[in-house]
Amino acid sequence: MTMSSLAGIGIGLAVIGAGLGIGKIGSSAVEGMARQPDAASQIQTAMIIAAALIEGATFFAIIMAFIAG
Amino acid sequence: MNKDDEAVDAHAAPAEAAGGGLELPRGGEGHGVAGEHDGHDHGAGGHAAHGESLGMNDQLQANMDHYLDIGHLMAHVQDANFIETPGFLGLEYTDDQGHVHSGFGIPNVFGVEQPVVGTPEAPVLTLRPTKFMAIELVVAVLMFLVFCWLGRKIQSGQKPKGKVWNALEAMIVFIRDEVARPAIGKKDTDRFLPFILTTFFFVLGLNLFGMIPGFGSATGTMAVTGVLALFVFGVVVGSGVKKMGFVQFLKAQVPTMDLPPMLKMVLVPLIFVIEIFGMLVKHFVLAVRLFANMFAGHLVLAIFVAFIGVAGGTAIVYAVAPIAVLGSVAFSALELFVAFLQAYIFAFLASLFIGSAQHAH
Amino acid sequence: MSILTLNNGLLLASDGSVNPLYVSADLALWTLIIFGGLLFLLGKFAWKPIIEGLNAREQCISDKIDAADKAEQQARTNLKQYEEKLAGAHDEAAAVMAEAKADANSAKEKIVAEANEEAIRTRQRALGDIETAKSEAVRELAESSVDTAVGLASSIVGRALSKDDHAKLIAESVERFSSPGA
Numbered sequence: 001m002t003m004s005s006l007a008g009i010g011i012g013l014a015v016i017g018a019g020l021g022i023g024k025i026g027s028s029a030v031e032g033m034a035r036q037p038d039a040a041s042q043i044q045t046a047m048i049i050a051a052a053l054i055e056g057a058t059f060f061a062i063i064m065a066f067i068a069g
Numbered sequence: 070m071n072k073d074d075e076a077v078d079a080h081a082a083p084a085e086a087a088g089g090g091l092e093l094p095r096g097g098e099g100h101g102v103a104g105e106h107d108g109h110d111h112g113a114g115g116h117a118a119h120g121e122s123l124g125m126n127d128q129l130q131a132n133m134d135h136y137l138d139i140g141h142l143m144a145h146v147q148d149a150n151f152i153e154t155p156g157f158l159g160l161e162y163t164d165d166q167g168h169v170h171s172g173f174g175i176p177n178v179f180g181v182e183q184p185v186v187g188t189p190e191a192p193v194l195t196l197r198p199t200k201f202m203a204i205e206l207v208v209a210v211l212m213f214l215v216f217c218w219l220g221r222k223i224q225s226g227q228k229p230k231g232k233v234w235n236a237l238e239a240m241i242v243f244i245r246d247e248v249a250r251p252a253i254g255k256k257d258t259d260r261f262l263p264f265i266l267t268t269f270f271f272v273l274g275l276n277l278f279g280m281i282p283g284f285g286s287a288t289g290t291m292a293v294t295g296v297l298a299l300f301v302f303g304v305v306v307g308s309g310v311k312k313m314g315f316v317q318f319l320k321a322q323v324p325t326m327d328l329p330p331m332l333k334m335v336l337v338p339l340i341f342v343i344e345i346f347g348m349l350v351k352h353f354v355l356a357v358r359l360f361a362n363m364f365a366g367h368l369v370l371a372i373f374v375a376f377i378g379v380a381g382g383t384a385i386v387y388a389v390a391p392i393a394v395l396g397s398v399a400f401s402a403l404e405l406f407v408a409f410l411q412a413y414i415f416a417f418l419a420s421l422f423i424g425s426a427q428h429a430h
Numbered sequence: 431m432s433i434l435t436l437n438n439g440l441l442l443a444s445d446g447s448v449n450p451l452y453v454s455a456d457l458a459l460w461t462l463i464i465f466g467g468l469l470f471l472l473g474k475f476a477w478k479p480i481i482e483g484l485n486a487r488e489q490c491i492s493d494k495i496d497a498a499d500k501a502e503q504q505a506r507t508n509l510k511q512y513e514e515k516l517a518g519a520h521d522e523a524a525a526v527m528a529e530a531k532a533d534a535n536s537a538k539e540k541i542v543a544e545a546n547e548e549a550i551r552t553r554q555r556a557l558g559d560i561e562t563a564k565s566e567a568v569r570e571l572a573e574s575s576v577d578t579a580v581g582l583a584s585s586i587v588g589r590a591l592s593k594d595d596h597a598k599l600i601a602e603s604v605e606r607f608s609s610p611g612a
Contacts, residue, residue, distance in 0.1 A: 045251060052418055056354035196456060290453075292455075
């Protein structure tokens with residue numbers, strides 16, 4: 001197996017993790033908003049921050065995979 | 070450009086102004102299969118000419134090697150010295166290698182022929198205008214005109230009238246009330262609002278310009294997003310230092326902890342290093358996020374349209390082409406949403422970083 | 431090579447043709463100039479009037495809302511006062527009405543009582559008159575009958591009776607007349 005295909009697998013794994021994480025955040029946020037529509041804007045802010053943090057880690061992983069691959 | 074090339078062009082033009090006549094970028098020539106082609110005449114027509122000797126699978130494979138080549142796809146997404154235009158407009162641009170493209174060349178207004186830094190083989194700074202530079206200039210001039218006009222209108226104290234006025238004002242007030250104020254606090258917001266608004270509308274303008282077929286998104290390059298993130302970093306550090314003083318600002322990066330002195334001696338420098346590294350990574354990722362979202366979105370669009378080229382010269386092109394066009398239209402709608410979303414997230418995170426620099430950890 | 435095969439060329443190309451992470455110094459420098467200039471110009475000519483204008487408008491709106499609140503409060507107090515006044519006027523009218531009714535009642539009773547009294551008085555007077563007239567008539571009848579009787583007796587007896595005889599005869603006659611009625 002070449003280095004580049006390993007990097008490809010790495011990118012795939014990173015995206016799976018990020019997808020699960022952001023999906024969980026999204027589902028929880030929507031649930032929370034449905035339960036407490038008054039707090040919707042605060043929940044949305046927190047959701048975006050959390051999703052951005054996960055996204056950041058994912059991009060970091062993808063770029064490291066690019067560089068290593 | 071030969072006749073068959075134009076036939077493929079006509080399919081591709083509505084969505085991405087892609088052209089069979091576009092050349093394989095220089096970088097692609099060093100690699101594997103692409104190296105077998107000799108630059109100019111390897112469009113779909115070239116393969117179609119061999120159609121009799123090739124089976125359909127071989128034809129598809131050959132098309133795939135050309136149209137799904139990473140270098141070819143990248144050429145539509147990356148910066149270039151010309152703006153791609155549909156073939157029927159009859160515009161032509163001849164690049165440095167003598168290849169003819171269907172497009173509108175950006176004039177070399179600075180008149181610099183040789184790279185200022187680096188060699189002609191590996192240029193670093195060339196001072197050659199590119200399409201992204203032109204787009205940035207257009208966006209900047211448009212923004213300047215529009216917001217000066219809006220400023221005069223708002224200052225007149227009249228009631229907001231008209232779609233443009235209301236739409237712009239709604240966006241400005243949204244950025245102020247929903248993005249800047251919660252992150253920075255009501256007191257300091259007005260000081261940073263010009264920066265956040267400029268960032269938001271500049272990113273939005275570049276993203277939206279990317280939606281015009283042939284132009285490409287300038288925010289899909291690390292150079293642009295990197296500089297924007299650098300500006301954010303400068304404002305974050307600058308405002309923090311101005312507010313607390315340099316030493317105090319560095320100290321504020323370490324959260325206050327109740328620890329025994331011995332443990333503190335070890336932990337505080339460690340956390341300081343981690344926090345500083347984290348701060349750099351935060352801003353780096355800010356640049357990467359915008360770049361990756363725009364770049365990936367436009368690459369997917371290019372791939373959608375490239376499927377037409379892949380099917381070109383075979384019978385399935387009549388089934389593939391409508392699906393590819395519909396798919397790229399649908400994906401363009403998503404990209405339109407992403408253009409707004411990413412501008413919002415960029416402005417949101419920028420104000421969040423600025424806000425956190427105003428207060429101790 | 432297709433997009434599906436990632437390769438080292440992604441980062442190795444130095445001219446930026448197939449490297450998505452490639453940072454073009456030209457574009458970076460240009461972005462720096464354009465964005466910096468835009469920030470400066472917009473901050474000076476556009477954002478200042480926009481932000482100030484929006485703040486001024488907000489202030490104006492909030493002032494107007496305050497004024498409207500105040501006016502509403504004022505209207506409420508006025509309404510309350512008028513309602514109180516209206517209620518007072520109602521009570522007064524009822525009192526006036528009741529008084530008038532009472533007055534009318536008493537006047538009616540007075541008139542009825544007076545009329546009754548008058549009627550009784552008139553009846554009594556009438557009765558008195560009747561009694562007087564009756565006794566007068568009886569007396570006159572007695573007198574005239576005595577005179578007649580005296581005349582008759584004189585003519586029969588042929589002599590005039592004395593004054594004492596007349597009186598004696600009248601008294602006997604009256605006695606006679608009145609005794610069956612008594």
